Amino acid sequence: MHALLISLKSEFYKSRKTLAFWAAILLPLLICSLIAFGFFSQSARMSKVHYPAEALWMMYSGSALSVMGMLILPFYVIFMAFSVNNIEHKNDTWKTLFAQPLNKFSIYAAKYLYAVLLIFICLSLFVLLTYLSGNLLHLLVKGYNFNEVNPLGLLSKVYLKLFLSSLGILSLQFIASLIWSDFLKPMGIGFIGIIAGIITATKGWEYAYLIPYSHPAMVLTATKGKEPQVFFTQEIYSSLVYAAIFFILGYFIVARKSMK
Amino acid sequence: MSELVIETRGLNHYFGQQKVVDNLSLKVQKGSIYGFLGPNGAGKTTSIKILLNLLKSQKDTVYLFGKEINSNRIKSLKRLGALVEQPAIYAHLSGKENLINRCILLSINKRKADEMLALVGLTEAADKKAGKYSLGMKQRLGISLALLSDPELLLLDEPTNGLDPNGIIEIRNLMIELASKHGKTILVSSHLLSEIERIATHVGIINKGKLLFQGTITELHDLSKPTIEIEVSDIDRASEFLKSNGFEVNTIEEKKISLMYKSAEESGKINTLLVQNGFTVSSIYQVRKDLEHLFLDITKNN
Numbered sequence A: 001m002h003a004l005l006i007s008l009k010s011e012f013y014k015s016r017k018t019l020a021f022w023a024a025i026l027l028p029l030l031i032c033s034l035i036a037f038g039f040f041s042q043s044a045r046m047s048k049v050h051y052p053a054e055a056l057w058m059m060y061s062g063s064a065l066s067v068m069g070m071l072i073l074p075f076y077v078i079f080m081a082f083s084v085n086n087i088e089h090k091n092d093t094w095k096t097l098f099a100q101p102l103n104k105f106s107i108y109a110a111k112y113l114y115a116v117l118l119i120f121i122c123l124s125l126f127v128l129l130t131y132l133s134g135n136l137l138h139l140l141v142k143g144y145n146f147n148e149v150n151p152l153g154l155l156s157k158v159y160l161k162l163f164l165s166s167l168g169i170l171s172l173q174f175i176a177s178l179i180w181s182d183f184l185k186p187m188g189i190g191f192i193g194i195i196a197g198i199i200t201a202t203k204g205w206e207y208a209y210l211i212p213y214s215h216p217a218m219v220l221t222a223t224k225g226k227e228p229q230v231f232f233t234q235e236i237y238s239s240l241v242y243a244a245i246f247f248i249l250g251y252f253i254v255a256r257k258s259m260k
Numbered sequence B: 001m002s003e004l005v006i007e008t009r010g011l012n013h014y015f016g017q018q019k020v021v022d023n024l025s026l027k028v029q030k031g032s033i034y035g036f037l038g039p040n041g042a043g044k045t046t047s048i049k050i051l052l053n054l055l056k057s058q059k060d061t062v063y064l065f066g067k068e069i070n071s072n073r074i075k076s077l078k079r080l081g082a083l084v085e086q087p088a089i090y091a092h093l094s095g096k097e098n099l100i101n102r103c104i105l106l107s108i109n110k111r112k113a114d115e116m117l118a119l120v121g122l123t124e125a126a127d128k129k130a131g132k133y134s135l136g137m138k139q140r141l142g143i144s145l146a147l148l149s150d151p152e153l154l155l156l157d158e159p160t161n162g163l164d165p166n167g168i169i170e171i172r173n174l175m176i177e178l179a180s181k182h183g184k185t186i187l188v189s190s191h192l193l194s195e196i197e198r199i200a201t202h203v204g205i206i207n208k209g210k211l212l213f214q215g216t217i218t219e220l221h222d223l224s225k226p227t228i229e230i231e232v233s234d235i236d237r238a239s240e241f242l243k244s245n246g247f248e249v250n251t252i253e254e255k256k257i258s259l260m261y262k263s264a265e266e267s268g269k270i271n272t273l274l275v276q277n278g279f280t281v282s283s284i285y286q287v288r289k290d291l292e293h294l295f296l297d298i299t300k301n302n
């Protein structure tokens, strides 16, 4: 446990000046402020309609959710998986890392956990910024009635589902980035996966849940329609199972990799 | 016999079909500076990686500090520091940050980083990105990373690679100091015997994975048989004359004859004999084959 925490701390230290780390903060900041700006500039037209608060929140958070969930989140996950491994590929530091007096599994798990944490931070910021910027808009624009409903519960739930649904992709991409030191191969696989995921999820193919890349999109399409109350849906289960399997598989790869 | 810090017993290692380490039995005593010598591709780096458990070794073939490595991996690694091939440095971090990162991993006080930078003469470049360091500066940083935990055993794979003459001397002196004053054990690999012979107490020579020689530096010296060289007028006749008097002539060069050295008296006798028979002996001296040639001979014959 101590080894895991130390390794995690080192991962933060190593990457605190890199894009991978800052993207977790900049991405939500950028997207949320763009959407807030959009709503602000269109306030005259929008406030005439007098949407009910729920619908308003739905439209507001939906804009962030749909770009984020469908495209940006999967790409961000791919990028994170790439970055934590690339930092060792690029500097040829794998062998030194595994020559430290630390349990090999802890070193590997810390890397994975670091990526998971950053994705979590990124999505939490989305929740927080959506909420805060909505309330800020309410203060700035008379016509908006964002204050009438508190969306935090629902928003957290959707983003949490999005988070869990992205773990399958993370584990898969983590392995790809572990094996290949270049950007193109994991990125290429990821790209094809994402496209396939979006198509199968939006077309409602019944086996879409078997493709990890379709999970986030499935979460979003499910949220729009039926049963939003159910938390552990098929794609969440499936994502977690994929995550666990590929996480363990990745350890065996890393244990052999260190030999070279 | 004193305590062995590194011991391998009939160690083998294969890369695919290629046997890279062949029945290697290293014995490195505590407090020694062990020069691990061999030409390119001899298996030095591979052996060092095995000692770090980066490459798997078979059970009961590798012992560090008297303990089998596979079952004592973390405990053994805690007590050693290593520099393998190129120093492993994060290019986007400064030299100091590289050290601090290692401090985090080893649970060492961060203040140690400054101390290490001073030790290897990088204080001024502490906040410069390590990726922008020169080759020698990177090497120094690599050495400081190996020394950070104040380990009992140092495994240094060509540590002076890329260093300027000054740097080589500094690192050499540092190694001597670490071994003599602080009782550290150092295994240092190199292609060049001349680089090692001034500091090493022990030498192991490896070629194609096989250990061809292992012993103290004096034992290595003893291997090289001394000869006497005589500069004399009328070379050809002189050598015929010596042969007819029952001496064994090794080689005849343009100006000198070379014979096996046996004793001081015998050298004197040869001199007298030559002079008495009308030859002019301009000089006569004893030579030892230098170690570099010896090293080349050892590695060539196998």
Ligand SMILES: Nc1ncnc2c1ncn2[C@@H]1O[C@H](COP(=O)(O)OP(=O)(O)OP(=O)(O)O)[C@@H](O)[C@H]1O
Pocket (backbone or CB within 6 Å): A260, B015, B020, B038, B039, B040, B041, B042, B043, B044, B045, B046, B047, B191
């Ligand atoms: N990862 C690997 N896969 C396959 N063969 C390898 C690998 N690493 C090393 N070898 C081979 O093992 C042999 C020994 O290599 P090693 O790096 O141990 O030599 P070395 O003594 O350190 O040489 P140098 O002085 O050039 O550093 C070489 O023939 C090399 O080609």
Ligand SMILES: [Mg+2]
Pocket (backbone or CB within 6 Å): B044, B045, B046, B085, B157
């Ligand atoms: Mg080498």
